Amino acid sequence: MTTYHLMRKTLRSSLCALMLAMVAIPASADVRIKDIASFEGVRENHLIGYGLVVGLQGTGDKLNSSPFTRESIRGMLERLGVANLDSATLKTTNTAAVMVTAKLPPFARRGSPIDxxxxxxxxxxxxRGGTLLITPLTAADGEVYAVAQGAVAASGFLAQGNAQSVVEGVPTIARIANGAIVEREIEFSLFQLDSIRIALHTPDFTTADRVRQAIADELGSSQVEVLDSGTIEVWVGGKENAPQTIMAVENLMVAPDAVARVVIDEKSGTIVMGANVRIAQVAISQGGLTVRVRENYNVSQPGPVSLGGDTTVIADGSISIGGTTVIVPETEIDITEKDASFTILDGDVSLQELVNGLNAIGVGARQTIAILQAIKAAGALHADLEII
Structure with missing residues (x-):
């Protein structure tokens, strides 16, 4: 029996054993509501600003190719009292123009530090080694909500010489822990709410109903309703009870549900599959053509030099006595074609069983991806196939 027929037999045996041992898919684990959803108003806000980092050891912007850095330096010095400065005379390499970003936490109070x-x-x-000068941070409404300043901490480094340089990590991105101070608060209060809306991170009607049921068991069925697949509204007994209602709801345990999905990353050959993925009855034939190319290099060495050998006058006037060493390439091409045969999978086969069977005969990730795409095209894969 050939190796291929033995592998094919192993595949059929593995699939049969797996289908006979098939058990019910286990239920999803219970998680807290706070881990799969967010509460209305309890959210972060993005901030952004433009500033200058000074004190660099010659690793800053080149002012000839970064005119915005030159103009920023001139404007900063003029505000500090250095007037009538000709920006064309600036030659510094110790300053860099930077974008500063931050997230304003929910309910951040004036004077609170943020990263x-x-x-x-x-x-x-x-x-590396620079210091960010005072930089206002604005939100989408154009208002300044924080001001940043401080010594930056870059995780990467750059070492260079005249002929070689070494870069580790990304030295052009840095962080400042507690580098900004909140100057303006978001005008929002939980005590203004008559009800609280819960937004699921992954909208799903089944999950939304399970969240509703868990809250109804805790607060009563009249206090909660499902608005859509991603939103559940919880009514509070009084405006002063909104924080207490959130604290009572966020730690309730539910079992989230999800649609069947297969995610494929073709760049790395990664396959991620959900527990509910199923495959209908389908026949699979997988074969391929393998081409191997080998390059060998042989050296043709001339005999020993003797006065009776061939004498050649080269263009530069020198004389070559004897033969010349020659490298002779040899190419071997071997083509192997594997006969394809069909393997029939009965209905209601899980994707895990299919992948285990393919692994049993040594089918790699790339071939498995091609098989999954073909099964989906045939309409036998009952799941969303997402390729990233």
Missing amino acids: VTVSSLGDAGSL
Whole structure:
């Protein structure tokens, strides 16, 4: 029996054993509502600003190729009292223009510190060792909500010389822990709410109903209703009870449901599948053509030099006595074609059983991806196939 026929027999045996041992899919694990949903008004807000990082050791922006850095330096110095400065005379390489981003936490109060991220905007080589100058951070409404300043901490580094350079990580991105101070608060209060809306991270009617049922068991069925697949509304007894209602609801346990989905990353050959993925009855034939190319190099060495050998006068006037060493390439091409045969899978086969059977005969991730795509095209894969 050939190796291929033995592998095919192993595949059929493995699939049969797996189908006979098939058990019910286990239920999803219970999780807290706070881990699969968010509450209305309890959210972060993005902030952004433009600033300068100074004190770099010659790794800042080149002012000839970064005119915005030059103008920012000139404007900053003029505000600090250095007037009548010709920006064309600026030659510094210790300053870099950066974008500063941060997230304003929910219910952040005036004076609270927040972390910021500093990213190079020009052609600076590294932000390591620099200091961010005072930078206002604005939100989408154009208002300033925080001000950032402080020494930056870059995780990467840049070491370079005249002929070689070494870069580790990304030295043009840095962070400042507690680098910004909140100057304006978001005008929102939970005590203004008569009801609280819960937004599921992954909208699903089944999950929404399970959340409703869990809240109804805790607060009463008249206090909660499902608005759509991603929103559940909870009514509070009084405006002063909104925080207490959230605390009572967020730790309730539910079992989230999800649609059957197969996610494929073709770049890395990664396959991620959900527990509810099923495959209908289908016949699979997988074969291929393998081409192997081998390159061998042989050296043709001339005999020993003797006065009686061939004498050649080269163009530069030198004389070559004897033969010349020659490298002779040899190419071997071997083509192997594997006969394809069909394997029939009965209905209601899980994707895990199919993958285990393919693994038993050594089918790689790339071939498995091709098989899954073909099964989906044939209408036998009962799941969403998402390729990223």
